[in-house]
Amino acid sequence: MATTIEQHEETKAKAEPELLGLLAEFDDPDELIEASMKVRDAGYRKWDTHTPFPLHGIDEAMGIKWTILPWIVAGCGLTGGTIAVGMQYFMNAVDYPFLISGKPLFSIPASIPITFELSVLLAAFGAFFGMLGLNQLPKLYNPIFKSDAFRRVTNDRFFISMDAKDAKFSEIDTGEFLKSLKPIHVEEFWSDTESAKLPRSLTLGLSLVGVVMLLSVGLVAYLRTTTSPNPRIHIIQDMDFQPSLKAQNTTNLFPDGREIRPNIKGTIPRGQFKDDNIPFYYGLKYLPEDQDVVVIALQDEKKADDKKATDKKAPTDKTPAEKPAAPAVVDPIAAKLDKLPWVTEFPVPVTEKLMARGKERYRIYCSACHGLGGEGDGLVSLRAMELLQGTWVKPASYHTANVRKLPIGRLYHSITNGVRKMPAYGSQVPPEDRWAIILYLKALQKSHQIDANTISEAEKRKLRDTK
Amino acid sequence: MASVTAEPIDTTIEVPGKRTPLVTGAHDYGTVTEAVCRLAECKTPLSWYVALGISASLMGMLFGLIGYLIITGVGVWGNRSPVFWGWPIVNFVFWVGIGHAGTLISAILFLFRQDWRTGINRAAEAMTIFAVICAGVFPGIHIGRVWLAYWLFPIPNQMSMWPNFRSPLLWDVFAVSTYATVSLLFWYMGMIPDLATLRDRAKGKIQQFAYGLLSLGWNGSSRHWHRYERAYLLLAALAAPLVLSVHTIVSFDFAVSQLPGWHTTIFPPYFVAGAVFSGFAMVLTLMIPARSICGIKDLLTDRHLENMTKVIIATGSMVGYAYAMEFFIAWYGGNRYEMFAFINRAFGPYAWAYWIMVSCNVISPQLFWIKKIRTTPWMIFVVCIFVNIGMWFERFVITVTSLSRDFLPSSWGYFQPTIVDVLMLIGSFGLFMTLFLLFCKFMPMVAMAEVKSVMPRPSGKGDH
Numbered sequence: 001m002a003t004t005i006e007q008h009e010e011t012k013a014k015a016e017p018e019l020l021g022l023l024a025e026f027d028d029p030d031e032l033i034e035a036s037m038k039v040r041d042a043g044y045r046k047w048d049t050h051t052p053f054p055l056h057g058i059d060e061a062m063g064i065k066w067t068i069l070p071w072i073v074a075g076c077g078l079t080g081g082t083i084a085v086g087m088q089y090f091m092n093a094v095d096y097p098f099l100i101s102g103k104p105l106f107s108i109p110a111s112i113p114i115t116f117e118l119s120v121l122l123a124a125f126g127a128f129f130g131m132l133g134l135n136q137l138p139k140l141y142n143p144i145f146k147s148d149a150f151r152r153v154t155n156d157r158f159f160i161s162m163d164a165k166d167a168k169f170s171e172i173d174t175g176e177f178l179k180s181l182k183p184i185h186v187e188e189f190w191s192d193t194e195s196a197k198l199p200r201s202l203t204l205g206l207s208l209v210g211v212v213m214l215l216s217v218g219l220v221a222y223l224r225t226t227t228s229p230n231p232r233i234h235i236i237q238d239m240d241f242q243p244s245l246k247a248q249n250t251t252n253l254f255p256d257g258r259e260i261r262p263n264i265k266g267t268i269p270r271g272q273f274k275d276d277n278i279p280f281y282y283g284l285k286y287l288p289e290d291q292d293v294v295v296i297a298l299q300d301e302k303k304a305d306d307k308k309a310t311d312k313k314a315p316t317d318k319t320p321a322e323k324p325a326a327p328a329v330v331d332p333i334a335a336k337l338d339k340l341p342w343v344t345e346f347p348v349p350v351t352e353k354l355m356a357r358g359k360e361r362y363r364i365y366c367s368a369c370h371g372l373g374g375e376g377d378g379l380v381s382l383r384a385m386e387l388l389q390g391t392w393v394k395p396a397s398y399h400t401a402n403v404r405k406l407p408i409g410r411l412y413h414s415i416t417n418g419v420r421k422m423p424a425y426g427s428q429v430p431p432e433d434r435w436a437i438i439l440y441l442k443a444l445q446k447s448h449q450i451d452a453n454t455i456s457e458a459e460k461r462k463l464r465d466t467k
Numbered sequence: 468m469a470s471v472t473a474e475p476i477d478t479t480i481e482v483p484g485k486r487t488p489l490v491t492g493a494h495d496y497g498t499v500t501e502a503v504c505r506l507a508e509c510k511t512p513l514s515w516y517v518a519l520g521i522s523a524s525l526m527g528m529l530f531g532l533i534g535y536l537i538i539t540g541v542g543v544w545g546n547r548s549p550v551f552w553g554w555p556i557v558n559f560v561f562w563v564g565i566g567h568a569g570t571l572i573s574a575i576l577f578l579f580r581q582d583w584r585t586g587i588n589r590a591a592e593a594m595t596i597f598a599v600i601c602a603g604v605f606p607g608i609h610i611g612r613v614w615l616a617y618w619l620f621p622i623p624n625q626m627s628m629w630p631n632f633r634s635p636l637l638w639d640v641f642a643v644s645t646y647a648t649v650s651l652l653f654w655y656m657g658m659i660p661d662l663a664t665l666r667d668r669a670k671g672k673i674q675q676f677a678y679g680l681l682s683l684g685w686n687g688s689s690r691h692w693h694r695y696e697r698a699y700l701l702l703a704a705l706a707a708p709l710v711l712s713v714h715t716i717v718s719f720d721f722a723v724s725q726l727p728g729w730h731t732t733i734f735p736p737y738f739v740a741g742a743v744f745s746g747f748a749m750v751l752t753l754m755i756p757a758r759s760i761c762g763i764k765d766l767l768t769d770r771h772l773e774n775m776t777k778v779i780i781a782t783g784s785m786v787g788y789a790y791a792m793e794f795f796i797a798w799y800g801g802n803r804y805e806m807f808a809f810i811n812r813a814f815g816p817y818a819w820a821y822w823i824m825v826s827c828n829v830i831s832p833q834l835f836w837i838k839k840i841r842t843t844p845w846m847i848f849v850v851c852i853f854v855n856i857g858m859w860f861e862r863f864v865i866t867v868t869s870l871s872r873d874f875l876p877s878s879w880g881y882f883q884p885t886i887v888d889v890l891m892l893i894g895s896f897g898l899f900m901t902l903f904l905l906f907c908k909f910m911p912m913v914a915m916a917e918v919k920s921v922m923p924r925p926s927g928k929g930d931h
Contacts, residue, residue, distance in 0.1 A: 067693060
C-alpha cells in the first residue's frame with residue numbers, strides 16, 4: 001500500500017503545471033517591431049520574438065547583441081588550415097617520405113589546395129554547429145509548441161514570448177502590458193503535466209541497438225589487435241589464391257602426378273658453355289678436381305669479410321681502414337685462393353684496341369675508387385676516408401709488391417667476384433672487358449716501375465706535352 | 468495582410484522608377500506557405516509515381532551495373548590503352564560541373580545581394596547535392612578495387628603508408644568531399660526554418676515526427692534568426708571561394724599532367740566558367756517543367772528564368788573564348804605537339820564530337836541575346852538541353868582526344884565505349900532524377916522564409 005501512495009504522490013507532484021511564460025500574437029511584422037521596442041524599453045531581459053522569416057530591424061528593436069559566431073568560424077578555419085599543413089608535412093615529409101623526381105618533400109604551393117579545403121571544411125562546421133550550439137538546438141521538446149496559435153509562427157504570424165523567469169515578470173502585470181501592445185491575442189503557456197520521457201520499450205530497444213553496435217565495433221577492434229590460430233576471414237580474395245600449379249604438389253593433369261615439370265629434353269643450364277673456355281671465363285687454367293673449392297672459397301671469403309666488418313664496428317684505432325687485410329694473421333681463404341691454378345697468360349689476343357678499351361672501362365668502373373693511377377686514391381675513397389666512419393676499407397694500391405705478384409687470373413677473379421669491401425663487378429663488366437681492364441692495369445703497374453733511362457727522348461717529350 | 472497587387476504583370480520588363488516584384492500574383496505570407504507546402508501535403512499525382520518509377524528503375528540499373536563492374540572488373544568499360552580515363556571520368560567532371568550552379572546561386576548571388584535568387588536557390592542547391600552524389604559515384608568505382616577506396620583518405624593503416632599529398636588526384640578527393648559536405652550543410656541549414664513550417668502544418672504522426680526531427684526544434688526566435696543569418700552569411704562567404712576551387716582542382720587533374728591538350732594554364736578559369744554554364748543550363752532544364760507542374764510560377768517567375776539565361780550568355784561566351792584561346796596558344800606557343808593535339812581535336816577522328824561541342828556550347832547560348840527566346844520558357848528549355856549535351860561532349864573531347872594520342876604513336880587508338888558505359892551514364896540520370904523527385908515531394912522546394920523576407924511588408928513600410 002505504501003508504494004501506491006508514494007507513486008500517487010509522485011504523479012501528483014508531476015501533475016502540478018508551472019507557468020512558463022506568456023505569448024502575444026501579431027499579424028504584421030511592423031507592429032511586432034514597434035511592440036518589441038516597447039518591451040525592450042520596459043526593461044524585460046528574458047523575452048523573445050518569433051517570426052517566420054528573419055525580420056529586418058528586429059535586432060535593433062530588441063537590442064540583440066552581436067553574435068560571437070564569426071570568431072568561432074575564424075578559429076575553426078585556422079584550426080583546419082593548421083591541421084592540414086601539419087598533416088601534409090608529417091605524413092609526406094616525416095613519417096612516410098615521398099621522394100618524387102628529387103622534388104622537396106614538403107613545399108607550400110603543393111599543399112595549398114588541401115590546406116584551403118580543410119580550412120573551409122572546418123570553418124563551415126564551425127558556422128553550422130556553432131550556430132546550432134549557440135541557439136541551443138536541436139531542442140526537440142519545447143513547451144511553447146503546445147500552443148496551437150504558435151504553429152503559425154513558421155507561416156505568417158509574429159509572436160512575442162515573455163519568460164516567467166524574468167525578474168520583472170508577473171502573471172497579471174506582464175499580461176496587461178502585453179495587451180497594451182495591441183496583439184491579436186495573448187495566451188499563457190505552461191510546463192507539461194506528462195513526462196517527456198521516451199516510452200520504456202523505445203529506450204530499451206535503442207539501448208539494445210547501441211550495445212550491439214558497440215559490441216561489433218569492439219569485436220572488430222579486438223580481432224585486429226590480437227592473434228588467432230585460425231586463418232583470417234578473407235572476404236576480398238584479390239589474387240591471393242590462384243589456381244596455378246606449384247612445386248612439391250600433386251595433380252591429375254599429368255600422368256606422373258607431379259605439379260613440378262622436369263626439364264624438356266635438350267635443355268641447357270645457364271652458364272654451361274663457360275666450361276668450354278675455362279681460362280677466359282674463370283681465369284683458371286683448369287677447374288680443380290674439387291670444384292666446390294672455388295665456390296666455398298668465395299662463400300668463406302664473404303663470411304669472413306662480414307665478420308671483419310662487424311669486428312670493426314667499434315674501432316679503437318682511428319684509421320683502421322688504412323690497414324687492409326692485416327698480414328700478420330694468415331687468412332685461410334687467401335691461402336685457399338693462392339693454391340688455385342690461376343692463368344698467367346692472357347686468354348685473349350692482346351692488341352692496341354684491347355688496351356684502349358681497357359683504359360676506357362677502367363676509367364668508368366674502377367677509377368672512382370682506385371684512382372686514375374691505381375694508387376687507391378679515387379674520389380670515392382678519399383671522401384670515405386674523410387668521413388672517418390670506420391667501415392671503409394681503402395682499396396689496395398696496384399703498385400705494392402703483393403699486388404704486382406698476383407697472377408692475372410687472380411685479378412680476374414677479384415673483378416668478377418669482388419674482394420674484401422670491393423663488390424663483384426661480374427654482372428656489370430662482361431669477360432672481354434674484364435680482361436681489357438686487367439691489361440690496362442698491368443700497363444699501369446709497369447708505368448710505375450719503369451727505369452726513366454730506358455725511355456727515349458721523343459717519348460719523354462710526348463709525355464711532358466700530354467701532362 | 469492586404470495583397471500586393473492583383474493584376475498579372477510582366478516581370479521581364481523594367482519599369483523605370485519602380486521595383487519589379489520578385490513574387491507575382493496576389494500573394495501574402497500565408498499563400499506563399501500554402502503554395503510551397505501544398506506539394507508535400509496534397510495527394511501525390513499519378514505522374515509523379517510514373518516519373519519516380521522510371522527514374523528509380525534507371526537508378527536500379529546503375530546499381531546493378533556497378534555490382535557487375537565490381538564482380539567482373541573495370542574491363543566492362545571501354546577504357547583501354549591508351550584511353551584509361553574514359554566515360555567514368557567524363558561523367559564525373561560533367562556531374563561535378565552541374566553542381567556548381569547551385570552553390571553559385573546560393574552563395575555568390577547571396578553575397579552580391581541578388582534577391583531574385585530566393586526563388587530558385589533551394590532547388591538549385593538540391594540539384595548541387597544530387598549532382599555531386601552522381602559525380603562521386605564515378606571516381607569511386609573507377610579506382611578498380613572499390614573495397615580499397617579508403618586508401619584515398621589519410622587513414623592510419625597496417626601498411627604504414629600515407630597518400631601522396633602532391634598529387635592533384637588527392638586534392639580532388641579533398642575538394643569534392645569538402646564541397647559535398649559544405650553544400651549539404653548549406654542546403655540543410657537553409658531548409659531548417661522551412662522544415663519547421665512543414666512540421667507545424669503536418670497532420671500525420673509520421674510526418675510530424677520526421678519533420679520535427681529534421682527541423683531540430685526551430686521556433687523562429689529572433690535571437691536564433693540573428694545567429695542563423697550570421698551563419699548563413701559566413702557559409703556563403705566560405706562556399707563562394709570553395710565553389711571556384713572545386714572545379715579549379717578538378718581541372719588540375721588534367722592541367723598538372725604533361726599531356727598535350729591538357730597541360731594548359733587556361734584550364735582552371737575555363738573549367739569554372741564551363742561548370743557554371745552547364746549548371747545553370749541544368750537548373751533551367753529542371754525548373755522550367757517543375758515550376759509548371761508544381762504550380763510555383765508566381766515564386767519562380769519569367770524574370771528568374773531570364774536572369775539565368777543572362778548568366779548562361781556570359782559563361783557560354785567565356786567558354787567560347789576559352790576554346791578560341793586554346794587554339795591561339797597552341798599556335799602562338801610554338802609547341803608542335805600542342806599544335807597537333809588541337810588540330811587533331813578539331814579535324815581528327817573525334818572531329819564529330821568537337822563540332823557537336825562547339826555548336827552546342829558556343830552557338831546555342833548566343834541565341835539568348837534575342838529577348839523573345841530569353842522570355843519563352845520552352846525555347847529556353849530547348850537551348851538548355853543543347854547546352855547540357857554540349858557540356859558533356861566538352862569533357863569527352865578533352866579527356867578522350869588527348870589520351871587517344873599519347874606520347875607513343877604505336878599505342879594510339881580510337882576510344883569506343885561499351886554498352887555498360889552508355890547505360891551507366893543513363894543510370895546516373897536515373898539516380899539524379901530519383902533524388903530530385905523525392906526532394907520535390909518531401910522537402911520545401913522553395914525557400915519560403917527567404918521569399919517572405921524579400922516580399923514587400925503588408926503595411927507597406929520597411930521596403931528595403
